[in-house]
Amino acid sequence: MFRGLLIDKQDGQQTASVQQLSESSLPEGEVTVRVAWSTLNYKDALAITGRSPVVRRFPMVPGIDFAGTVEASADPAFAIGDPVVLNGWGVGEVHWGGLAERARVPGKWLIPLQSPFTLRQAMGIGTAGYTAALCVLALERHGVTPDQGPVVVTGAAGGVGSVAVAMLSKLGYEVAAVTGRPQEADFLSALGARQIIDRAELSKPGKPLDKERWAGAVDVAGGQLLANVCAAMRYRGVVTACGLAAGMSWPASVAPFILRGVTLAGIDSVMAPVDERLQAWRRLAQDLDHDLLERLIREIDLDDAIGVAADLLEGHVRGRVVVRVDAP
Missing domain, CATH: 3.40.50.720 (NAD(P)-binding Rossmann-like Domain)
Incomplete structure (x- = not known):
């Protein structure tokens, strides 16, 4: 079992809550990741609050980003213990996303964590x-x-x-x-x-x-x-x-x-090819002042995500919201 934020819809009414989820309920994919950090983006806030039909399959774990370490892999490109990052690809919309302690995804959706970023910094971005x-x-x-x-x-x-x-x-x-x-x-x-x-x-x-x-x-x-x-x-x-x-x-x-x-x-970030993603992340490593990055980050716990989602849509949040999911 693991903790996650789950969105469900019954009789036209959407609910969102943090609860215990079974690993058997994870979707298909070659790589299982222990999620350390996720984020709260505008799209995530729309999904959690139900203000826009972002979620297209229920029940759904939102979170279009996550960073963590590989726990199991049938993809030769990734080994157990590898630090990885995911952005987009429809997670949090049609495939369970990053606001849970575990995620299972196709290996082609992941990229290796780019040096010199930590997992937390990667989600700060x-x-x-x-x-x-x-x-x-x-x-x-x-x-x-x-x-x-x-x-x-x-x-x-x-x-x-x-x-x-x-x-x-x-x-x-x-x-x-x-x-x-x-x-x-x-x-x-x-x-x-x-x-x-x-x-x-x-x-x-x-x-x-x-x-x-x-x-x-x-x-x-x-x-x-x-x-x-x-x-x-x-x-x-x-x-x-x-x-x-x-x-x-x-x-x-x-x-x-x-x-x-x-x-x-x-500019489409959801389905951008891997080579463009890697180019963007390398430029972030080169051209983003890491001291300034800390000024952009607001850190919250998974239990805070539902409330902060509403604040984000009201324009009360600046910079980047980083969600501590299962960080050591």
């Missing part, structure tokens, strides 16, 4: 930080360099945004941080943001083309905010879009794309 790294790599791939102008990051005090701010500033970019929480200005400045922008400035319907402001963007919001970011991009600017915190709709014009040559690059 988690899918949010790994997604931020994918965004940075996409900006570079499309030719955005620090000398071309500022890069704007929306949702800057959240998980993706905070890591993106820290990485971009270390790489020499001038970062403009967008947040709806002005009380986080000092936190964002400490991460390297040179300008703090009130989210309200970009949340109302704007012009199809606005004054050119930014050479690049990392957007976690979607909706009207993304439309306004696109409208204010400089000529040949690049927007990386990886979230929908402000909605799935996109009330935008084609004007930025056909008149300024703006590129909108979609």
Whole structure:
């Protein structure tokens, strides 16, 4: 038996509770992992609270991330005792995820823990930080360099945004941080943001083309905010879009794309191939200040996850929430 957070649904009513689970109830997979640390992401919070139909199979252990050590393996790529990390692949949605002391998954979903990170630090980064790294790599791939102008990051005090701010500033970019929480200005400045922008400035319907402001963007919001970011991009600017915190709709014009040559690059972290995942994690090891990483981390126990999930959706959580699952 092992402890885990289980979401179930009966007669249309969803419940979430921490309880004892049987190892025989674990899903199929070649590798069984003793989970030491997991995280609480926006998607996890939606799943736990039931505010969005993230979970597509019940009962479900949520948690789109986990880090731990291999306990049993039928995959020759992994041996007992190997430290491993998982991000995405539908865990916590259609396959039991990381908010439990044990997980069983296909070996192809795992990557080795990258040096010099500890298991805890890997979850301090988690899918949010790994997604931020994918965004940075996409900006570079499309030719955005620090000398071309500022890069704007929306949702800057959240998980993706905070890591993106820290990485971009270390790489020499001038970062403009967008947040709806002005009380986080000092936190964002400490991460390297040179300008703090009130989210309200970009949340109302704007012009199809606005004054050119930014050479690049990392957007976690979607909706009207993304439309306004696109409208204010400089000529040949690049927007990386990886979230929908402000909605799935996109009330935008084609004007930025056909008149300024703006590129909108979609970033998918869930099904990204292993080589891209490893590239992102290696860049995190290289370009993320490990001292700053500790400023991003809030540590909670598994029993706290349900309450913190609601706080996260209300915008009361900054940085990264790390969940102690079965850590020594």
